[in-house]
Amino acid sequence: AHPPSDSSVVEFRREIASELASSPELRAEFEQLYTLLCRFRGALEGAAGSKRFDSNRRQLELLGQTKKIIGRMACGFGAARSGLARLHAFAMRVQAAEPYQSMAQLLQYDEHLATLNLRVRVGADGHIHGFEIAALKENVQNAFVTSPWRRWLSKVELLLRGFRFGEGEVMARLIDAVFDGILPDVALFVQLLGDMEFYLGTLGFRDVAKAAGLDVCLPEFVSADEPRVLQGLFNPLLAAHGTHPVPCDFRTDAHSTTVLITGPNSGGKTRLLQSIGLAQVLAHAGVFVPAKQARIAMCSRLVVSLIQETTADQSEGRLGMELIRIRALFERLPPGAMVILDELCSGTNPSEGEEIFELVITVLARLTPQAFITTHFLNFTARLERERKLGDLRFFQVQLDHHQQATYQFVDGVAQTSLAQRAAERLGVTGDQLMSLVERNVAIASRPAE
Template identity: 25%
Template structure:
């Protein structure tokens, strides 16, 4: 039995407990690496996360709203170390393929949350007594988490293959079998019983002044029973003098210290009462009373629980990924583990690829509702490589150019986070940065004008990109005339080709898509013309049917603006009809037919 008088009983120095004392394991980072020591962390453009809709992906991955910042950090790290990506992919495969693992890990999250709450209480403790109570709760939840993990890994058996989970299993097994842990499991219930038997209430004596106002108070006793309030009214109790009551039964209502409220959320701890001198006196008394328990807990100071603190967000990350994969597959959409190609290849091959954000927008909020999106989402291919690394993408308005461009960036982020990508098959080289140049909301107070603002953002991108980056342009240089825009865009293409960077340039500048002009320039990255497909209506119909298929093809030379005008009621025929109905046009030559003939 552990006693405060014999602390030497657990003062063991057995080297077999080394992993117990300082366990170091992560499901995101291989041994020896973390987000501080890993040098292969990519760069982001100023607006890239917003342009690519990363916030929506974070919300999908985050099963518990309290881990938003951790999910953002994992995605935004943009790690391009292949060993880290492999490490995460293998862990995710175990979560997907090991029977029952995801379900049991989700149960573990409840214990980890209680562990985190105990840590929070220790950090916010305003007295020794509260800190000791928090430490006791922390060690209780630590043992429960270790025992649950041991059970999870025993159930998984030989089905685990990833280095990360196998390393965690070995550490948990050593901890659970260690002498310190075994003593801890035996002694914690006794410590809890002692803690609960110490104090449940206190008796306070209050002095009143001549006007019966409370002016002084002192502690009278510490009790092991809790007081109860009177369910009847105060005057009812006074009038019923013959009714016998317990010494712990009050004659008035039982008042409670309110919980703390932060950002509209009720926290698990109550408001701090230690601001009052009376309760400071109580703290001093409790320090003496809880001394033996504090001494007993101090013997476990060598137990390092820090690896559990980061385990929760990591498990949430993988469970969120598993649910996302399962929902997409259930909706008839392909997802796959991407093959990681060498960075020097500067390639990205995606077969039957789609934009994840588009799929998320179409998925029903109810995760249990059956859906089939296979007929709603058009699948496309991507082929960055020696055959071409500069895509000049043209086509009709609302024909899928932005969706395609954005989707490539999202797939790259998912790949480098160690997740599956929205495609049937994928082979991707990591990038050292993702930079976007999408239209921004116009700001009236800009001194440089829209073109100047675009130029400043372009300059910032070229200050940072390398041949291993990914750059996504969407309607860049649209703030000036077509002639000037074409001139400037060709200059950009010249530099991008010379650098060899992977690029998508979605534009209405069909002249830019004459790739022979660009490919005659020096450089090792060829330009390819891609077109967002559309089919004109039969006969005299001007209606355009968008196919949303992105195919290698010379630019068609028009963007189907007339179709857009008709959809929004601003074609010449529609506007003439409106004016005639309003009787604003009186002359016969103002008919739609005559206007179109002029």
């Protein structure tokens, strides 16, 4: 992801997202404009309309849709207070220019060349018995309409000069001239379509969260030495896969700290890291974050290092790959960055892993990062908490209920156990369970063949 680094761009996006979320009428106008743009794109790709093989008619349909889009911008966003007001300003500028006026005149010429009044005689049997033309009046107010004598003289003049063409060719030249004038403005529709999808995406995320009983917000930006507050934080990836996430509250007394998180397997540690990282990215993007309330500091970069599956073509073993990712981390890590590391140094024995672990967090402190690291080195982490040699360390553990089950909440401190035995029982990997499987397989193998 490459969110904007300019705070003014972030604030610009936040204002738009906030106004769309707070005004149902404005959001409806926004969605209708998006629908018109999608239809325009479909027509432009030749996928709309039964007359798409008539070149003139297809181009006139495109011009007609262009006029509707400009009209929707002009009428629907005049009261906007955020950057949406730019749509109204853009439309008003386009409508005041000569190319748009020519387009409007050409469309009117195509739809309303003349008015014909008829008198129709209807008999007692209900059938039409005759009619007569009462009046025929050309739309002389249109710039493209000329008198019959003028049109006849123009044709004679062109014939004497050796030009041969049909009515369709004349219309094609008119359409091309209008298209050339309006094309610079129409080209901006492509970028606008992508921008609108960005905001509709964040509104859709807000709608999905609300339907699931979850809250989202636009975070408050604070400095790095102020507390981090993530209230009602949830993992949107779980919601996307149909699992209802359990919100949690997460707070640190400052942003520029290294947070060590311990707890049992399947206790929510990795999901917490994902939630924090996604909240940071979405905050930088200027959109809603997955939390009821959030106070977040901007960071210079977000670096995430998660455990990767072993592949046949990797050049090193698990420990080697672990060391490679640590090296890559420090090669691109600037001061003040956010660092997310899942199960650091889990690929080696505890004594050596703890030594590398301590080296990493010691060097990290020099960069004053916003760091979040999960680990199963419980004794080592408890020693760090007791000794307090590194002042910028904070410690959180998975909260357990009275049944020793994870609540997916996080509290201060270091976990006492990873509950590996309980996980083994849950997954059927105790001594008795494994032995019963062995005895079953032996019994099956010893049966005489039929």
